[in-house]
Amino acid sequence: MAAYQTIVVGTDGSDSSFRAVDRAALIAADTGATLVIVSAYHPARAEDLARVQDQLGQDVAYQVVGSTPAEEAVRTASERARAAGATKVDTVVVDGEPVPTLARVVAERAADLLVVGNRGLNTLAGRILGSVPSEAARKSRVDVLIVHTT
Known part of the structure; x- marks a missing residue:
């Protein structure tokens, strides 16, 4: 079997996902x-941004409006990846749900490995509602590595 050519990994900015x-x-x-680092998110609603501007004032609110936690997550993850020795690193930030987003990026990039953390895998909520690692493994058409991160 040939070595992996394109690896997709998901992050939500948590310590677990960074592992x-x-x-x-x-x-x-x-x-x-x-290495393609992916973060799915839902943008802040206009009414939430307006409330932040009202509470913080225009001078501070600009720090909240215009960036997402997902952008910071992939920026941090990219720095960690390069420090670990990865030389070809891309980032993708997408408005959407985690598993469909990961699946779409895997298909678009013709990835041959998907890496996710195990957070939520062995929890009661994960068993009842489903978890990102279990759903990703079940639906993936490529190899999936579930990293023990918790």
């Missing part, structure tokens, strides 16, 4: 693969 990024980066460094 999955670290593992994916090590694999990318070892195989020379491109």
Whole structure:
């Protein structure tokens, strides 16, 4: 079997997801693969932004409006990946749900490995409502590595 060429890893900015990024980066460094770091999010609603501007004032609100936590998450994850030795790193920030977003990026980039953390996998809520790692593994058409991150 040939080495992985394109690896997709999801992050939500949590320490747990960053551990999955670290593992994916090590694999990318070892195989020379491109690492694609993905974060799915839902943008803030206009009424929430207006409330922030009212509460913080125009001088401070600009720090909240115009960036998303997802952008910061992929920026931090990219820095970690490069520090771990990954040389080809791309980032993707998408408005959407995590699993469909990961699946779409895997297909668009013709990835051959998807890496996710195990957070939520063995929880009661995860068993009842589903979790990102279990749903991603079930629906993926490529190899999935579920990294023990919790």
